[in-house]
Amino acid sequence: MATHDDRATTSRRTILGGALGAGALGLAGTGGALLAGAGPAAAHGTITTYSGINGARTVYEVNGALASWGYRPSFHDRLDSWLAFWNANTPSSWPDASRVWGYGAHTDHRVTEAHNNGRGFDLSRIYTGSTRRFTARYDQWRTLTGSDLALTRRRYWATSASAHHHFRNVLTYLYNSAHHNHIHIDNLVSGTGNSSFDSGSSAQVQHVQACCRYVWGLPTTIDGIWGSQTSSHSTRVLRAAGVTTGTITTQSRWLAFNRASMRKGYGTQSYPAP
Template sequence: MGAWSIATAPSAQALSSYGEINDWPTYYEVPPFPAVQWQYDTTFYSRLEAWIRFFYVNTPYNWVTPAQICGYGAYVNKPGYHGSGRAFDLSRIYLHVDGLWERVFNGRYDEWRSLTGSALTVTRKRYFACAASIHYHFRNVLTYLYNTDHWNHIHIDNGVSGAGNSYFVTSSGAQVEFVRAALNYVWGYPVAINQSWDSTVDYYVRLALVRSGGAGPLTTQSYWQRFCQSTTRFGTGKQAY
């Protein structure tokens, strides 16, 4: 992601505690998976709420609340954005689908990477669809592609994007890697998955954008947001392109 500044950790008392994100209860991703309150910087928490609302309206109509969010937490007493309450580690999302609980996002690549056939295809497509919804809102997003430390969660922080939505830069290896994976696993284009930006990736991005209603450079924020939104909708089955 390029150079990250080291955030100064506030005291825990300076943060706000929440047991939900936009009224979706949060649970700790460690057995027995208890309901939990985590501590957040309030601006970052507001960005998480905006992301959840976006995710909900851009996923299928039969994915409905009540919901559950599982993760490894936000504030941790250490340097960096977790130490500022400005980072969150997401592992799973559950919603009701046709009246039954269903895991609609599974961030546990360490568990599902050995799947085969349609189970792998659907799980991976939903993974990158959800990642796309997060990338829309946050500049720093780390998936299992980044390193093995992220095989069991997606890391989210607003260290660069702050109170606003994200934007794309070709120098961000994590963003480029996400784009390549989305093109491959959601859009079906044959691109290698690595951290290098080139004309081939740009070509397939523009094809995907044409399918979703308009094409332009991904470094223009509106086209980046279109790519992320349409990837979310396409990857979850909300809309075909």
């Protein structure tokens, strides 16, 4: 789970309710600097319990049970918006998301800044009806081969794009091994608005590079470093998506990159080759 800046360490429905048990985040890892010395009462404001996100019930990845977790209401609102966006940009033949699996949100037992404040969520799967459409369990699917690997990985990065559209801090399996079983998202930087791009953010650059490579089929090197190849390849993606000028370094183009990457990754829309 992330600190407020990863550099410091190296739309269709309504969320309903949840409280997190003491051990619920044990498998998810840390992946960010700790907010040392902050006691539970001083670290956050109101925490509200919800049983789901945008109408989809939440499920605890560890035991497969329906779960209710605590969130800051403004972060919960952003998760609502994110899942509505995911619903709107996946194939129209799919029903809306029915289950969102994860490792929880608020906890006072491990004082990472995002989770201690009820402003972080660890996502592991999304189902529509009884069909799993997305899994963040890289620890499980990385051994797949052929078309199974390609599809699972493409949907992983498409879902990452939906999260990056809404949240500044999104940590994937590329960030470190603590995130091999989930994608961490939080709004410590982006707050109540959509995300923007920072070429100095290794997590955001990794995401851009992985989308270019695994969603758009470009031979992009994945190293987390913004350089001429990443700039060129991401600009080629923008052109394929119909953005005729500029690069992803402005917010509107960054959001366009993520929306197109999500839609292409899920096969919702066809685009010319970049």
